[in-house]
Amino acid sequence: MSGEYTVSREDWSLHRKGEIDRERHREKVREAIKKNLADVVSEESIILSDGRKIVKVPIRSLEEYHFRFDTGKRKHIGQGQGDTKEGDVLGREQKKSTAPGKGAGEEPGMDYYEAEITIDELAQLIFEDLGLPNLQPKKKPELASEAFEFKDIRKKGISTNIDRKRTILEAIKRNARQGQPRFGKITREDLRYKTWDITYKYESNAVILAMMDTSGSMGPYEKYIARSFFFWMTRFLRTKYQNVQIVFLAHHVEAKETTEEEFFTKGASGGTRCSSVYQLALETIAKRYNPEDYNIYAFHFSDGDNLTSDNEKCLKLINELLQVCNLVGYGEIEGPYYFTSTLRVVYRKIVNPKFTSVGIKSKSDVYPALKTFFNPHPENAAK
Template identity: 80%
Template sequence: MSGKYVVSREDWSLHRKGEIDRQRHREKVREAIKKNLADVVSEESIIMSDGNKVVKIPIRSLDEYHFRFDHGKRKHAGQGDGKSKVGDVLGSDPQQGGGKGKGAGEEPGVDYYEADITIDELAELIFEDLGLPNLEQKKKPELASEAVEFKDVRKKGISSNIDRKRTIYEAMKRNALQGKPGLHTITRDDLRYRTWDVTYRYESNAVVLAMMDTSGSMGPFEKYIARSFFFWMVRFLRTKYRNVHIVFLAHHVEAKETTEEEFFTKGASGGTRCSSVYKLALEIIEKRYSPQDYNIYAFHFSDGDNLASDNDNCVKLVNQLLEVCNLVGYGEIEGPYYYTSTLRSAYKRINNPKFTTVTIKDKSGVYPALKKFFSSAPEQVQPQ
């Protein structure tokens, strides 16, 4: 023989092991984040970001299964002598870590891992099951977008629209019918062109009134919780719906319409008259958003510290909002000293399925509030 030939078989899966490991790690991170969304949603690094950055989220360390050294050098729990009966306790694991008053302790603690994730990736997890409730098709749906869709294949067209895959298929089919299987030549009759139609997508109009108490009784914690809710609400609406108007209203004793930037950055002081923001909301609806043409939603967050003499007026105005809104939501933020506000007590008199209330006691309550206010009903019109 003039030469030697070596035949080898290489396991190419080894070359992909790094990518497979990275993909598996990403899935584990995603699962860990999804299990802890209530804590993740209110992370300050996210709320205070500009909305476009990659943020770091603390999650519990993602350990693989491995053998761990027994620091106490004790016998293993569950080891019997062969004479045990059903129900016998063979042993128990020692308590991990040191409790209160036991000093520094010798047991290992729980590691935390900071995972990088973009706001868009996190939003996808948060908004997975959310939707505007009671969404209806209105008489004059607003044009959301127009798009070019390739819907057909024809024998004539412009050269830039040649469908290469379909053209090759036609040439191979012709050659096969002539007894010459394979791709040899392409004739003019083989050419296929894609054709398109301009399609228009319409969506039900919707307007969301974001109302926030900015009075002196709203401390840093209360304002942070309210802004956290509205931060995710705004991002949710702009992510899932193409055609939603958002109106920002802030109030103390008086209410005013603000820009989005002012709503999330500027504070205020003074007393509280919640009825002022409901009155302004009704005026804006009457002037700019007819209930015949718009799905209307109103969400108000406050600490509930309202003028007692104003509560009856609030109930009256909320009932008026319910006549023109698909949903009215009231969120009350409890400060460090728990008490039942007179406003929350007054709202118990409102008996309307379109009126929803939530109470938030700590940061982990923001995500459940989003879920409660934006729980999709199966009969609603889904976003395009």
């Protein structure tokens, strides 16, 4: 009986169709999130996630799969009871509401897709182009991490570090010298082991002074915007850099150093004297962070509603900070009671490449502020 052979031309990728579709969908979600980062960064469900690893992100440019019916625009076929006759009215298209603001309204809303994503994945997208600007090597770089690198091969070692490839080659060479060029039995003389050296990675020291206005003029909206920025700033620094310290300073008329938890949860009231936080920042640098040993960055967020008599002192102290800092950033949140005579107007007198200020009018401006302050190549910002 002659044997029969069948050549299969089956496309095995069809067996992975579900997995391929899921990966394609995940990629589309990532692309959509990247396009909507300005809105996603300030999303309350993320800022208030309270340590959750997975969050839901609304994406308005991506819709869930569903059937769409184009009523009244094209011809359709359907199925009924069979007792209709020519001329019967089956239905009428509803008229759109012409009186906006009255009643519940008839206009369709904009649906959006809620995608689940881990905080780490989202952070990777947000931090992709961010970095500490003007980072310089300092006198006392601190050890960031230790690594083990296999750099040598030896005849003795532990069994877990055996180098199989080199061991086989040694066996083949030994057999070839004996006139039998083939792979055979491995002897003790053939064994080769990897050995490692410990390497050290050093990073330049850096300290970030996070300064936030907590006075009575900073309402819930203003405080939320400031905390959104510092939320992502803190996560960014701890994700990308192992050797960065963050000092949290809060102020109203007086300034004080707080814990991270107090900085993000506690508010205050009273008037505003921004010079108090700049003075505290300078004192903190003088006591704990020598500019010869540390890269120093200072970021201040306020609504700009400062005591007029204090503005010139703020200008003087900012110039003193610029002498010891790699970068000083000022973010002004423009609330409903925005006045033109704010700190940002005063700071227009500063002509120094190490000073950067931004205005924030809406939640979507938080991400551009992050990109402005943490541009690793500030010299190319205007290009």
